[in-house]
Amino acid sequence: MARILAALLSGLVFGAGLALSGMSNPAKVLGFLDLGAIPAGGWDPSLAFVMGGALAVALPGFAWLRRQQQSGARPVVADGFHWPAAQGLDIRLILGSAIFGMGWGLAGICPGPALTLLVLAPQTGVIFVAAMIVGMAGYVLTTKR
Amino acid sequence: MDWNAFSPVTALAGGALIGLSAVILLALLGRIAGVSGILGGVLQKPDADWPWRLAFLVGLPLGAMLMAQALGGVALTLPAGIGIVIAAGVLVGFGTRLGGGCTSGHGICGLARLSPRSLAAVLVFMASAMVTVFITHHVIGR
Numbered sequence: 577m578a579r580i581l582a583a584l585l586s587g588l589v590f591g592a593g594l595a596l597s598g599m600s601n602p603a604k605v606l607g608f609l610d611l612g613a614i615p616a617g618g619w620d621p622s623l624a625f626v627m628g629g630a631l632a633v634a635l636p637g638f639a640w641l642r643r644q645q646q647s648g649a650r651p652v653v654a655d656g657f658h659w660p661a662a663q664g665l666d667i668r669l670i671l672g673s674a675i676f677g678m679g680w681g682l683a684g685i686c687p688g689p690a691l692t693l694l695v696l697a698p699q700t701g702v703i704f705v706a707a708m709i710v711g712m713a714g715y716v717l718t719t720k721r
Numbered sequence: 722m723d724w725n726a727f728s729p730v731t732a733l734a735g736g737a738l739i740g741l742s743a744v745i746l747l748a749l750l751g752r753i754a755g756v757s758g759i760l761g762g763v764l765q766k767p768d769a770d771w772p773w774r775l776a777f778l779v780g781l782p783l784g785a786m787l788m789a790q791a792l793g794g795v796a797l798t799l800p801a802g803i804g805i806v807i808a809a810g811v812l813v814g815f816g817t818r819l820g821g822g823c824t825s826g827h828g829i830c831g832l833a834r835l836s837p838r839s840l841a842a843v844l845v846f847m848a849s850a851m852v853t854v855f856i857t858h859h860v861i862g863r
Contacts, residue, residue, distance in 0.1 A: 587780020597735020603798030629736025637744030672820025677849025679812025711814025
């Protein structure tokens with residue numbers, strides 16, 4: 577139960593941040609990605625500030641947690657820290673990120689904002705999330721482990 | 722610059738909340754707040770991690786709804802055309818799983834832990850998205 581409440585809290589704060597930041601708005605995301613609009617004065621750099629604000633908190637936060645772990649601390653309601661193990665570059669990382677970027681650029685929606693659209697704009701949100709799940713299922717079906 | 726759209730204060734504050742959320746999940750559960758990874762996780766056979774992942778995925782839209790209510794609504798301009806939405810969704814779903822993360826897992830958590838792998842992913846998906854927008858807005862669009 578504690579684990580569920582912890583994850584719920586994290587999700588709540590995440591979603592609140594997305595809605596406040598403007599990341600939920602596909603047009604605002606596209607306004608950042610549209611470098612071609614710079615000459616005409618139509619570029620919106622806000623998204624870089626979202627990233628900056630997130631890293632300003634997460635960078636020192638993660639570094640602090642890493643130090644806590646090194647001195648023997650554990651997460652509050654779990655047995656250990658699950659830092660991603662993968663290292664080095666590979667074709668899957670590059671190709672997958674390139675494909676993700678194409679989809680992100682097409683609609684201005686990435687996975688977090690997509691979930692917020694489920695309630696902020698259900699019609700678009702449900703269709704996008706359903707399609708995203710199909711894409712994820714496609715990955716599972718086409719890649720052998 | 723589009724000075725009417727530019728919103729540095731809410732962008733920074735919202736970003737800080739997103740960063741805080743990632744710190745909360747790591748501090749309490751020892752987990753990385755990557756939305757595509759967590760969503761991919763609940764689509765697999767239920768295991769011990771299934772309940773917390775689902776709770777995160779339920780909390781996220783709920784938090785957005787509460788914030789939108791507190792703000793008296795948020796501006797939304799949605800993509801025109803169901804075909805675009807479907808195609809984009811499939812590409813985002815497939816690509817984030819193949820690439821092992823999205824804007825949150827690689828973009829925020831990955832950069833926050835200074836992962837070279839995540840930095841590469843961010844550079845690639847940013848460049849890919851920018852090229853895609855350039856093509857749709859300035860080559861074939863408008």
